[in-house]
Amino acid sequence: MSLLSVHDLELGFETPAGHVSAVNGISYTVEPGEIVAIVGESGSGKTVAAQAVLGLIPQPPGEITGGRVEFDGEDLLGFSEQQMRTIRGRRISMVFQEPMTSLNPVLSIGRQMTEAMRLHLGLTREAAEQRAVELLGLVGIADPGRRLRQYPHHLSGGMRQRVMIAIAIACEPVLIIADEPTTALDVTIQAQILALMQDLTRRLGVALVIITHNLGVVARYADRVNVMYAGRIVEQGRADSVYRRPGHPYTIGLLNSVPRLDRPRDVPIEPIPGSPPDPARLPPGCAFAPRCLHAVERCRSEVPPSISFEGGHTARCWQTAVTRPETAP
Amino acid sequence: MSKYLLRRLLGATVVMWAVATLVFFMLRAVPGDPFLAMVFDTGDPAAADEMRRAFGLDDPVYVQYFKYLLQVIQGNLGTSIYGSRVPVSTIIAESFPRTISLTVLAFTIAVTIAIPAGLISALYKYSALDHGVTFVAFLGLSMPDFWLAILLIITFAAGLGWLPAIGYAPLSSGFGTWLSHLIMPAIAIGTPFAAIIARMVRSSMLEVLKTEYIQVARSKGLMRWYILLQHAFPNALIPVITVMGIALALLMAGAVVVENVFAIKGLGRVLIQGILNRDYPVVQGAILVVSGIFVLSNLVVDVLYAAIDPRIRYE
Numbered sequence: 001m002s003l004l005s006v007h008d009l010e011l012g013f014e015t016p017a018g019h020v021s022a023v024n025g026i027s028y029t030v031e032p033g034e035i036v037a038i039v040g041e042s043g044s045g046k047t048v049a050a051q052a053v054l055g056l057i058p059q060p061p062g063e064i065t066g067g068r069v070e071f072d073g074e075d076l077l078g079f080s081e082q083q084m085r086t087i088r089g090r091r092i093s094m095v096f097q098e099p100m101t102s103l104n105p106v107l108s109i110g111r112q113m114t115e116a117m118r119l120h121l122g123l124t125r126e127a128a129e130q131r132a133v134e135l136l137g138l139v140g141i142a143d144p145g146r147r148l149r150q151y152p153h154h155l156s157g158g159m160r161q162r163v164m165i166a167i168a169i170a171c172e173p174v175l176i177i178a179d180e181p182t183t184a185l186d187v188t189i190q191a192q193i194l195a196l197m198q199d200l201t202r203r204l205g206v207a208l209v210i211i212t213h214n215l216g217v218v219a220r221y222a223d224r225v226n227v228m229y230a231g232r233i234v235e236q237g238r239a240d241s242v243y244r245r246p247g248h249p250y251t252i253g254l255l256n257s258v259p260r261l262d263r264p265r266d267v268p269i270e271p272i273p274g275s276p277p278d279p280a281r282l283p284p285g286c287a288f289a290p291r292c293l294h295a296v297e298r299c300r301s302e303v304p305p306s307i308s309f310e311g312g313h314t315a316r317c318w319q320t321a322v323t324r325p326e327t328a329p
Numbered sequence: 330m331s332k333y334l335l336r337r338l339l340g341a342t343v344v345m346w347a348v349a350t351l352v353f354f355m356l357r358a359v360p361g362d363p364f365l366a367m368v369f370d371t372g373d374p375a376a377a378d379e380m381r382r383a384f385g386l387d388d389p390v391y392v393q394y395f396k397y398l399l400q401v402i403q404g405n406l407g408t409s410i411y412g413s414r415v416p417v418s419t420i421i422a423e424s425f426p427r428t429i430s431l432t433v434l435a436f437t438i439a440v441t442i443a444i445p446a447g448l449i450s451a452l453y454k455y456s457a458l459d460h461g462v463t464f465v466a467f468l469g470l471s472m473p474d475f476w477l478a479i480l481l482i483i484t485f486a487a488g489l490g491w492l493p494a495i496g497y498a499p500l501s502s503g504f505g506t507w508l509s510h511l512i513m514p515a516i517a518i519g520t521p522f523a524a525i526i527a528r529m530v531r532s533s534m535l536e537v538l539k540t541e542y543i544q545v546a547r548s549k550g551l552m553r554w555y556i557l558l559q560h561a562f563p564n565a566l567i568p569v570i571t572v573m574g575i576a577l578a579l580l581m582a583g584a585v586v587v588e589n590v591f592a593i594k595g596l597g598r599v600l601i602q603g604i605l606n607r608d609y610p611v612v613q614g615a616i617l618v619v620s621g622i623f624v625l626s627n628l629v630v631d632v633l634y635a636a637i638d639p640r641i642r643y644e
Contacts, residue, residue: 054548056544056547056548081553084550085550085551085552086550087550088547088548088549088550089548089549089550089551090550093548093549094545094548096541096544096545096548097541098541101540101541101542102541102542102544102545103542103545104542104545104546104560104564105542105564105638105639105640106563106564106637106638106639107559107560107563108639115549115551116549116550116551119549119550119551119552120550151639151640153639153640164545167549
């Protein structure tokens with residue numbers, strides 16, 4: 001049994017312009033201790049899909065219109081707010097995108113680290129603080145005792161994200177969802193934070209869902225990858241397989257638009273032409289068809305089914321026979 | 330911090346000096362002579378000159394000014410030019426507790442109503458409850474205090490006979506008696522500020538609830554009320570404190586008007602009588618005290634900022 005399995009999740013938002021669907025029936029699984037990436041550009045629905053797992057979508061205006069989110073065999077979508085609170089921070093925790101704004105500016109680091117431990121693990125203040133010191137050491141923050149008494153504005157962005165990671169692992173969850181955890185950080189810090197998350201989750205046996213727009217991150221850190229486009233998963237599979245032989249033109253486009261050191265310097269980066277569709281007005285067929293160089297008539301009228309390749313690798317594309325490379329692009 | 334306080338107090342002194350100077354010259358620019366008015370019956374200008382000399386008001390204005398400043402620095406506010414020439418400090422000492430009682434009570438009422446009202450409004454945004462609070466807030470905001478005061482007197486004093494219509498009782502005569510005299514004027518001047526603060530709490534709270542750290546707090550599985558009170562409220566309070574500081578100062582100004590409706594011999598009555606009588610020392614002294622309160626409440630607000638928000642530190 002998978003640790004987390006999302007089935008046909010559909011959700012949308014009520015807006016003054018009417019119902020806008022943000023996620024159109026996505027399914028993916030996460031096994032215990034595994035690192036799974038969800039890749040997509042802004043507006044592809046990857047963040048709301050992840051927030052829905054923890055019940056963090058404000059309803060209204062958000063609305064989950066279909067699907068199941070099974071965690072450890074139970075459907076989280078059927079949980080009450082009170083039941084969800086026993087999951088959040090305890091079994092599943094989350095690391096957010098903006099370390100500069102994800103810590104409360106008026107509360108001390110110690111307070112923000114210990115409150116969940118005291119609530120979920122029933123620790124005393126002293127015990128929680130002692131554990132907080134250990135956790136800060138674990139995420140590579142020097143002089144943890146002093147840091148506990150400090151406030152977020154005393155810390156740099158990278159340090160704050162380390163604190164967020166320490167908070168995320170504090171109650172020994174089995175799953176961490178990280179929403180673009182390094183997007184807001186300097187490039188040099190990005191690699192450190194990702195390596196730290198990989199190391200910690202491997203060491204502690206925690207599963208990690210990492211949401212990103214950066215395929216480079218996927219290649220280095222993820223076991224499996226789900227590529228999202230316009231609220232659908234268009235390709236999924238083992239990271240090496242997707243990276244070496246992508247099946248969907250969108251994934252190929254993403255790979256070609258990432259600068260790479262292993263290619264000659266004069267090969268230009270190829271951006272994907274056009275821009276993502278308006279979620280309120282999705283085309284009837286494949287949502288990527290208007291931007292796809294290989295689109296045929298059928299792509300514009302019928303949503304492509306999931307085509308299976310070797311090793312559980314799948315892609316939703318009518319044209320994989322034409323587009324999928326024989327070897328690495 | 331102590332260095333900062335010292336600097337602020339120095340600044341406050343400069344403000345007070347400016348106020349004293351402005352009031353001093355403005356009073357003398359207003360036409361009318363108190364002494365001629367006093368001797369109006371007898372029509373003896375020599376008697377008026379006599380009195381003017383006794384108060385040093387026959388000196389050139391700049392001499393009077395420096396004499397006045399010298400006096401104030403020594404803590405002497407002079408004496409009233411009327412009747413038995415009571416020292417201004419005595420007049421203020423008598424009237425000030427009334428005004429400050431009224432102001433503090435009005436402020437307390439305003440804040441205790443406004444903060445829960447604003448919080449409820451924010452938590453149940455766009456609900457009937459929120460609309461109700463908003464409606465009452467705008468009603469309170471649009472009613473002039475003296476009018477509300479008269480309505481209260483008609484209802485609770487003249488109509489129901491629950492409360493005394495006018496007058497003041499000191500706290501020493503018992504809390505109940507004190508409160509029964511002050512509750513109506515306090516509500517009259519406090520209501521508009523309750524409305525302003527409630528609206529401020531609402532918008533500030535809504536702003537904070539949208540922030541990422543609240544989302545983070547939810548993702549930790551914390552209780553809703555805990556997130557609201559411990560995570561959101563202290564952040565929402567920062568802009569509200571600014572408004573509360575201004576409100577405290579303006580409530581004193583409101584007290585000045587409403588004291589007259591309720592015939593409370595507070596600073597406001599003293600001030601108005603002083604102005605009508607051209608009683609220079611009394612007006613100067615009263616305004617100096619009021620401006621001192623303004624400056625002080627601003628200072629308190631700034632110190633409170635630092636207490637709530639760790640990012641604010643005064644070196």
